[in-house]
Amino acid sequence: MAEHFKIVFEGQLRTGVELETARLNLAQLFKTDVSGVDRLFTGNPVTIKRSLTRDDAQRYLAALNDAGVEGRIEPEQPVTLSLDEVAENAPQRPAFDPTTSPYAPPRTPVAQDWPAVGELKVFSIQGRIGRLRYLAWSLALVGVAMLVAALCVGVLSVSLVAGGLLGTVAFVAFVVVSVQIGAQRLHDAGMSAWLLLLNLVPVVGSFFPIVMMAVPGSTGPNEYGPPPPSNTPRVKVLAVLWLVVLVLALVAGVMGGLESIQEEVEATTSAYEQALPYDDDASDTNDTEQPTVPVDPVDSGDSSDSNDDQ
Incomplete structure (x- = not known):
């Protein structure tokens, strides 16, 4: 026979989670109203789910932890039971008051049930907007x-x-x-x-x-x-x-920044070119130097022959 497990909850909250927040999260998890989950916070052990495999039990426990409460996994024989089947006439014990426990974190008073959606208020720090x-x-x-x-x-x-x-x-x-x-x-x-x-x-x-x-x-x-x-x-x-x-x-800012960088680079390049030294003496010498006319050897030979003929 395969081993089965159940999820047991005794009303314990996770550290730093408010009671009202946990109630709202559990109501959303079980798809019921907030008053429907109040029976879970009487301090009595309540079996939330039965006949689970180990993997399914781990997933259910993780869902409870995400909702802000602590539960535990216990082995059992295969039996089917849901939250709606929790006996209303179970023996009543004194309600668990977390404020009386020396090990419990500080809690705030339980607030009224919240509506499905909040009210929009522009001039307020209360409320939520998307x-x-x-x-x-x-x-x-x-x-x-x-x-x-x-x-x-x-x-x-x-x-x-x-x-x-x-x-x-x-x-x-x-x-x-x-x-x-x-x-x-x-x-x-x-x-x-x-x-x-x-x-x-x-x-x-x-x-x-x-x-x-x-x-x-x-x-x-x-x-x-x-x-x-x-x-x-x-x-x-x-x-x-x-x-x-x-x-x-953002695009205008980026384009303006690129233009500023380009202008700065151009100004720096112009200043650098103006600071470069020029060889003025060499250029003046080259301008005043007269070119030499080469003597044509053919013309010289013709002159000597003319002299010999005379």
């Missing part, structure tokens, strides 16, 4: 900033104080909104908004915005909330336009 919406919002922010900058220039022509004050307020507002949408983009990838400080680090800050635009978001809920709503056609169009603008700006 890559396309981040690009679309960035394009809109840059467009508004350009209009405000043109307004500041117009005010500066009238009053330096008013123009400078308006420009300062506009710059601060631009930075604040940039931080807010950047924080939501990092939250979507499951990262802390404090990573925005990497933009201030030399070298790293030059390519970190590219990372923010490229890193994918979490497929389901994470510790920062539920996934963002689906992208609308308008968001997709704005995102593509922003990518086109970025590519054109």
Whole structure:
């Protein structure tokens, strides 16, 4: 008879995983609502899956670990049982409270159940936005900033104080909104908004915005909330336009750099040619030297013969 195994779970969380995050992940794993997995966190041993081969048991255990909980594999006789067959009238034990265990990591209070998708809030550091919406919002922010900058220039022509004050307020507002949408983009990838400080680090800050635009978001809920709503056609169009603008700006920068290098090389070559020494004395000597006319031997012979005849 082939050996079979079962997966047993007692409500243990992996290190650094919040209880609410684990509940949401398990609900997505078992394709049920969040309240349906609360029975797993009573502190009692619960058999989640039975009659598994060793390889299948390892895969189920890896799926639980990815969801943020700890389980174990135990051998058993071949029996079929699913999560829905867990007895509701099982002997109740005191609920396991991780905060009372001296070996448990710190936990935060259990939050309310999150909706299927999150609410969009532009002027907030809470929530999540995907890559396309981040690009679309960035394009809109840059467009508004350009209009405000043109307004500041117009005010500066009238009053330096008013123009400078308006420009300062506009710059601060631009930075604040940039931080807010950047924080939501990092939250979507499951990262802390404090990573925005990497933009201030030399070298790293030059390519970190590219990372923010490229890193994918979490497929389901994470510790920062539920996934963002689906992208609308308008968001997709704005995102593509922003990518086109970025590519054109990159190409223009590269072409400008190549032209600067070419001008510098030409200037250096011209200066080097002008610094080369010339042999003026030799050229003057060659110009003033008179050429010698060779004597034709035939003409000399004819003259001597003429003299002899005389």
